[in-house]
Amino acid sequence: MTPSDDSSPVPRSGSDPSAGRWSNLERPPLSASALRRALVTDGGLWTxxxxxxxxxxxxxxLAARAAELPEGAVLVAEEQTAGRGRLDRTWTAPARSGLFFxxxxxxxxHQVPTERWHWLTLLAGVATATAVSRTAGVDTALKWPNDLLVAxxxxxxxAGGILAERAGxxxxxxIGLNVTLSAAELPVPLAGSLTLAKAAVTDRDPLLRAVLRSLADWYGRWCAAGGxxxxxxxxxxxxxxxSTLGRTVRAELPGGRTLSGEAxxxxxxxxxxxxTGDGAEEAVGAGDVVHLRNG
Known part of the structure; x- marks a missing residue:
């Protein structure tokens, strides 16, 4: 998973979790027991x-254990050392600087046909954006297909990204979300975080709970409708x-072909x-889409 495919943070000194559980009081750890009490309930999605x-x-x-685990397993890491994004991109981030789960x-x-499973990437985007906007008090938008944007x-x-993968x-x-990363911890200007967006809430515990509850809600609706x-x-x-819709974009497609026009x-x-400029319409299912400045 990745907070952002092409603007991911790099590790900084002091991010080694072996330095101690309380080594960075500005980035307190999450509590596994508190999360379980809040999320794992009778009849709920999270098991x-x-x-x-x-x-x-x-x-x-999780993919390695998918066959043995029931639906609803949640795995959260305070730090990832080999996080993955779309198009085989990789990144790491300072420990406890965001949500990585x-x-x-x-x-x-739930009798959802496999041909509709690809919608889970977009579903997770909607769920994450909705939860972050409500909980953190920031405006959010989605860049097709899997990036979360903040101002x-x-x-x-x-500031965030999603990677959905089939495992049997x-x-x-x-889902990855940059929460408290500072400008100095971002490798490129196009990256962001909730702190840089002046979020009212940067406590990772309520943010994580809100995203998971929103995801469970949207997943339930989607499954009830057969996907x-x-x-x-x-x-x-x-x-x-x-936010991609209505924008001039350039889509870099598999095979090296490029498509430009209005989304x-x-x-x-x-x-x-x-x-495209000649009025023809083409559906893009895979590739890298770049927002271009209109006008």
Missing amino acids: SAELVSSTGSTNSD SVLLKPGE VEGEERK DSVVIG DPGASGLQETYAAGC VAVDGEGRLVVR
């Missing part, structure tokens, strides 16, 4: 909540919060529809 001080990738860890879902158990000094910055009959969704993005309201809600819609397959 377990595990917290580790450091790991390579929470997505890889993965969840295990099994939509087939920093009037500019859009990438399961889907592992990794139909229209009937569940997912497609409409994603489009309403997607006009997200279709029923979750693809970005781009209208």
Whole structure:
């Protein structure tokens, strides 16, 4: 998982969790027992909540255990050393500077057809953006397909990202969110964090709880609708919060082809529809999309 595919933070001195649980009081640790009490309830989606001080990738860890774990397993890491994003990008971030976690879902158990499982990336984006906006008190937007944007000094910055991966009959969704990273800890100007966006709340505990509760809510609606993005309201809600729509974009497609035009819609397959200068429309299902300055 990654907070941002092309603007990820790099590790800084003092981020080694072996330095001590309370070595950085400005970035207090999460509590595994508190998370379990809040999230693991009878009849709820989340069946377990595990917290580790450091790991390579929470997505890889959960994927390796997907067959033996029930749906609803949550794995949270205070630090990732080999976090992964889309297009095989990697990054690491200072310990306890953000939220780095993965969840295990099994939509087939809810009779959701496999051809609709790719909507889980967009679903997680909607759930995360909604929860962060309400809890942290910041405006959020989504960049297709998987980046969470916040405003920093009037500019859009990438502060979060999502990576959904198939693991047999399961889907592992990794979510990363930059919370307290400072400007000095960001490698490129286009990165951001909740602190830089002047969020009212940067306590990771309520933020994590809010995101997981929002994810459970949206997943429940989606499953109840058989994974139909229209009937569940997912497609409409994603489009309403997607800042890519209405923008001039450049899509760098597999095979080295480039497509430029206006992003006009997200279709029923979750693809970005781009209208080129000659009026033709093409749906983009994979690739890297860059927002270009309009005008």
